[in-house]
Amino acid sequence: MIVNQVATQVYPQTLAMEEEPKYPDLSEAERKALEELMPDEMSEIISNGIKRRHFLKLFAVTGTSLLAANLLGIEQLMARSAPVEEQAPVLIENSVAISFQINGGTQKLTVDSRMTLLDTLRERLGLTGSKKGCDHGQCGACTVIVDDKRVLSCLTLVATCQDKRVTTIEGLAAGNELHPMQVSFIKHDGFQCGYCTPGQICSAVALMDEAKNGDASYVTANVREKSKSLTLSNEEIKERMSGNICRCGAYPNIVNAIREVHGDKAVAQVWQFADGTI
Amino acid sequence: MRAFKYSGASDHATAIRVVSANPTAKFLGGGTNLVDLMKEDVMRPSELIEVTRLKYSTIEKKGNGLSIGATATNAATANHELVRDDYPLLSMAILAGASAQIRNMATNAGNLNQRTRCTYFYDVNMPCNKREPGTGCGALHGVNKNHAILGWSEKCVATYPSDMAVALAALNAVVHIEGLNNVTRSIPFGDFHRLPGDHPEIDNNLKHGEFITSIALPANKLAEKSYYLKIRERSSYAFALVSVAAALETNGNKIKDVRIALGGVAHKPWRATVAEQWLTGKEATQANFKAAALAELKNAKPLSQNKYKVRLATTAIIRALEGAMQGGIYGAMEEESMTTNKN
Numbered sequence: 180m181i182v183n184q185v186a187t188q189v190y191p192q193t194l195a196m197e198e199e200p201k202y203p204d205l206s207e208a209e210r211k212a213l214e215e216l217m218p219d220e221m222s223e224i225i226s227n228g229i230k231r232r233h234f235l236k237l238f239a240v241t242g243t244s245l246l247a248a249n250l251l252g253i254e255q256l257m258a259r260s261a262p263v264e265e266q267a268p269v270l271i272e273n274s275v276a277i278s279f280q281i282n283g284g285t286q287k288l289t290v291d292s293r294m295t296l297l298d299t300l301r302e303r304l305g306l307t308g309s310k311k312g313c314d315h316g317q318c319g320a321c322t323v324i325v326d327d328k329r330v331l332s333c334l335t336l337v338a339t340c341q342d343k344r345v346t347t348i349e350g351l352a353a354g355n356e357l358h359p360m361q362v363s364f365i366k367h368d369g370f371q372c373g374y375c376t377p378g379q380i381c382s383a384v385a386l387m388d389e390a391k392n393g394d395a396s397y398v399t400a401n402v403r404e405k406s407k408s409l410t411l412s413n414e415e416i417k418e419r420m421s422g423n424i425c426r427c428g429a430y431p432n433i434v435n436a437i438r439e440v441h442g443d444k445a446v447a448q449v450w451q452f453a454d455g456t457i
Numbered sequence: 458m459r460a461f462k463y464s465g466a467s468d469h470a471t472a473i474r475v476v477s478a479n480p481t482a483k484f485l486g487g488g489t490n491l492v493d494l495m496k497e498d499v500m501r502p503s504e505l506i507e508v509t510r511l512k513y514s515t516i517e518k519k520g521n522g523l524s525i526g527a528t529a530t531n532a533a534t535a536n537h538e539l540v541r542d543d544y545p546l547l548s549m550a551i552l553a554g555a556s557a558q559i560r561n562m563a564t565n566a567g568n569l570n571q572r573t574r575c576t577y578f579y580d581v582n583m584p585c586n587k588r589e590p591g592t593g594c595g596a597l598h599g600v601n602k603n604h605a606i607l608g609w610s611e612k613c614v615a616t617y618p619s620d621m622a623v624a625l626a627a628l629n630a631v632v633h634i635e636g637l638n639n640v641t642r643s644i645p646f647g648d649f650h651r652l653p654g655d656h657p658e659i660d661n662n663l664k665h666g667e668f669i670t671s672i673a674l675p676a677n678k679l680a681e682k683s684y685y686l687k688i689r690e691r692s693s694y695a696f697a698l699v700s701v702a703a704a705l706e707t708n709g710n711k712i713k714d715v716r717i718a719l720g721g722v723a724h725k726p727w728r729a730t731v732a733e734q735w736l737t738g739k740e741a742t743q744a745n746f747k748a749a750a751l752a753e754l755k756n757a758k759p760l761s762q763n764k765y766k767v768r769l770a771t772t773a774i775i776r777a778l779e780g781a782m783q784g785g786i787y788g789a790m791e792e793e794s795m796t797t798n799k800n
Contacts, residue, residue, distance in 0.1 A: 272460045292463035292505070295492075315493050316559060328532070328561040334492045335562070338463050339485070339507050382558065389557070394536045397552040397693070400787050402545045403680070405538060421693035422556025 208355050275338040281306070282350025290337055297321045297332035300347060308348035308377045312424070319423035322378035323347045329385035331422075348377035351384060359440050360384050367446070369436040371427035379423045383437045386419050390441065411441060458495050462504040466511055469635065469668055475506045477637050477666030484508045484668065486528065486567030489559050494572065498581055499588055509564060513670055516540065521676035527566035527669040531621060532557070534565055544674055545785055546683035546704050550624035553687040556694050566669035568621045569632065569649065573660045573724050575604060575615040586612045587657040594657075602762035603698065606754075606770070608723040613657030614760060617650060617725050618696045624685060626726035627702040627716035631673040636666060643673070650725030657724070679704035679716065684780035686773055687720075697721035699770045701777035705741065712736050717753075717778070722770055729753045732774060741782055743775060750774035 273292040278285060281304065288303060297314075300306040300323070312320030314333045321333040324346040351358035360383050363369070370376040393407045398418045411419070416434050425433065435446045466472035476482040482504035485491060494500040514529040516537045523539055534540055535551035551560065577583045577595035584593040596604050596614050604614040630646040650661045663669070683704040689695040700720035706713045715736045717729035732753035739745050750771040757767045780786075 273462050275463050292461055293458045315496065316489055319556065319558060322558055328530075329558050330562050331489070331558045334487075334489050334559075336463070336485070336488060336492060336505075336507075339465075339488070339509070341465065386557070392536070394532070395541065395548060395552060396557075397549070397687075398787055399552075401785065402541050402548040402552070403785075405541060418693050419557055422558045 206355060277338055277341050279337075279340045279342060280344040282346060288337075292336070292338055294337045295333055296323065296325075296335040296337045296340055296345065299337040300332060300345075306347050306349050309381075310374055310377055312375065312378075317424070318375070318378075319382060320375050320378040322381045322423060324381055324385050327385070327388065329382050346381070348381055351380065358384065360387070360436070363436040363440045364433070367432045367436040367439065368429070369433040370425070370429050375423060375425045375427075379420070379425065379433055382420060382423045383433075383440070386416075386437065387440060389419070411438075413438070416441075459498070459501050461495075461502055463507070464505075465507045469508070469511050469513070469670070470639070472506045472508050472511070473635065473637055473666055473668050475504070476668075479504050480665060482506065484566075484570075486564035486570070487530065487559075487562035488567075489555070489563045490567065490571040494579075497579055499579060500572075508668070513566075519673065523674045525565055525672045525674065527671055528564045530561055531555075531563045531565065531568060532560040535560065543676075543680050544624075544628060544683075545680055546627060546685055546702055547621065547624045547674070549683070549685035549785070549787075550620040550700075550702055553685055553697075553700065554620035565621070565672060568619055569625075569661070569669065569672075570663070571619060573613075573615050573617040573650075573653075573657075576600070578615060587615060587653075590656070590658050596760075598761065600762065601760040602765075603696070603721075604760055604763055605723050606757040606759045606763060606766045607719075607727050608652045608725070609758070609760075610653045610655070610657070612655060613653035613724065615653070615657070615724060616696075616721050617660075617723070618720075619726070620685070620687060620697065620700060620720060622646075622650070623700055623718045623720035623726045624702045625672065625674075626728050627704055627718040628674050628677065628679075629716075631675070632669055633671045633673060634663065634667050635670050636664065636668070641670075646726075647728055653724045660724075677704075677714070678706045679714065681784065682707065682781040684777050684783075684785040686777040686780060688769060688773055699766055699773045701770075701773045703774070703777035703781045705778065705781050707741055707782075710741050712739055712741050715778075717749075717774060719770060719774070722757075722766060729774065731756075741778075743779065746775045746778045747771075 271289065271291050274289050275292050276289045278287045286304060290299060297309055297311055300309050309323055309332055310320040311333065312318035316331045316334045321331055322329050323332045325340065326343050351361060360380050364376065364380055390409045390411055391407065393405055393409055395402045396415055396418050398414050413434055416437050438446045472484060476484060481502055483491060483502040485505040485507045486509055491500060509528050511528055514526040516525050516529055516534060516539060518539065523543060525534055531551050535548045541548050555563065575596055577585045578587050583595045586592060586594050594613055597611060601614055605616050625646050632644045632646060632649050633641065634643065635641045644662060648662060651659060685700065685702050687697045687700040689697050697720045699722060702718045704716045715733050717732050719727040719729055732749035735749040735752050736745060753774065754767050754771045759767050
């Protein structure tokens with residue numbers, strides 16, 4: 180996509196950061212995850228964010244249980260989006276200056292008017308949790324929450340996000356606590372390859388609010404009957420999650436994960452990892 | 458995507474002025490259709506002006522009816538208590554369309570302004586009179602199983618995909634519009650969208666630069682017997698093969714007022730006036746529903762691959778009317794088609 184190439188050429192922001200590594204304060208969980216697993220690559224990760232090769236190495240070295248034990252720290256590290264150094268917009272046709280909230284912080288950027296929110300998150304802000312699946316609003320992998328509503332970041336021009344609050348998968352955890360929906364997806368194996376998962380989780384989190392508001396769906400028996408705090412059936416959850424496609428077919432586990440967060444104790448599963456973690 | 462100028466509208470008069478002054482400028486609502494078509498290089502506006510922050514998102518009682526703001530989202534509209542109470546047909550239809558994410562983004566005016574389209578329209582390597590007038594219609598003798606069976610022309614056989622609009626057609630909605638210099642006008646819903654005729658490139662009767670401000674729903678006594686039936690190839694998040702918005706007002710078992718509109722069969726929401734006239738004043742029986750549906754579909758002209766739609770539409774009309782008579786409860790009419798899908 181042409182837009183991305185231009186953006187990459189114009190904003191070599193990671194380069195600028197490498198010359199001057201910074202050591203921001205780490206949370207306990209982050210420090211633990213780093214020190215135990217990869218002390219040699221700590222500075223690189225802190226300044227540039229965690230990369231795929233780090234993650235793969237980490238996975239190979241530690242195995243699943245230790246990885247799970249440090250998941251929170253890793254999650255927090257991945258949520259770190261290195262502050263973007265704004266540079267003079269060279270070669271940008273139709274540039275738009277915008278400012279919006281992203282996972283609790285403010286970002287100010289100058290973007291090409293064509294930039295979608297998804298490309299901005301991934302290519303400019305280093306928040307690669309939101310995934311590009313179809314890029315045409317058909318798969319839901321790019322789902323994020325804007326002003327408390329789930330939307331498709333691939334069809335959202337970032338220029339329209341002025342002053343809005345954007346929450347991505349990286350922003351769901353509260354401090355050291357994973358979001359209950361994240362915990363439940365892990366617990367119920369609500370994924371296989373994981374590509375659609377950030378979108379599924381963001382969608383499911385917003386869905387919980389919609390159920391609390393008493394919003395109706397196509398399979399709601401009678402839209403004229405209104406009540407707050409709906410209890411959703413499997414059929415309701417499936418219909419309401421139909422904008423998120425899972426190519427691996429993890430749907431039954433996704434539905435179970437959502438049901439547990441939704442308060443259904445019947446689906447709470449009994450197994451755990453050998454070391455007692457979730 | 459091609460380059461375009463972007464601005465956010467501070468007031469609607471400015472937005473109208475900006476778009477009116479540039480023949481290739483467009484209003485930008487939720488962008489769920491327009492941005493996608495721009496990515497595909499099907500639509501190529503040189504300028505977008507974003508209008509979702511304008512104060513046209515109110516849903517309120519007006520006279521005996523309801524006024525629905527142009528920039529309210531589809532989700533907000535479907536879940537508004539006045540809509541759910543008095544126009545459940547509209548809630549059901551909106552909720553049948555797209556996905557939760559898209560309904561959160563899409564505006565009501567944008568829903569009406571989405572393009573009538575088919576796969577040939579989307580594929581810039583294929584001929585399409587709607588995309589490039591004069592290039593021919595690829596679907597007419599091509600892959601046309603999802604295409605129109607009513608009201609099509611040699612120039613275009615695409616169908617209009619909106620569910621919301623099918624309900625608005627049945628509800629006798631009126632589209633309120635403002636143009637340059639505060640000139641306002643309104644268009645009855647049946648006249649808003651167009652059949653393809655010789656100009657399939659024009660989907661509706663809005664003039665360039667005209668801005669939809671609201672959609673008015675007149676009062677009716679149909680709320681208790683309203684039903685939206687959507688038939689598609691998967692049980693959610695797909696366009697209709699055929700959909701039916703059906704609503705009745707009865708006196709005893711005698712039909713006083715009946716509204717039937719079809720989606721997925723024509724270039725615009727198809728108001729089944731033949732069936733409506735046939736039924737008015739008659740008993741609400743399955744036999745009468747069937748006779749009315751057959752009368753409506755008598756004029757259907759299926760293409761090479763979509764003869765099935767004639768029978769499907771006939772059956773769907775009967776089922777939708779039955780569903781409306783049973784109080785518009787979801788599940789009543791879906792039962793047989795859902796047997797393999799139930800939990």
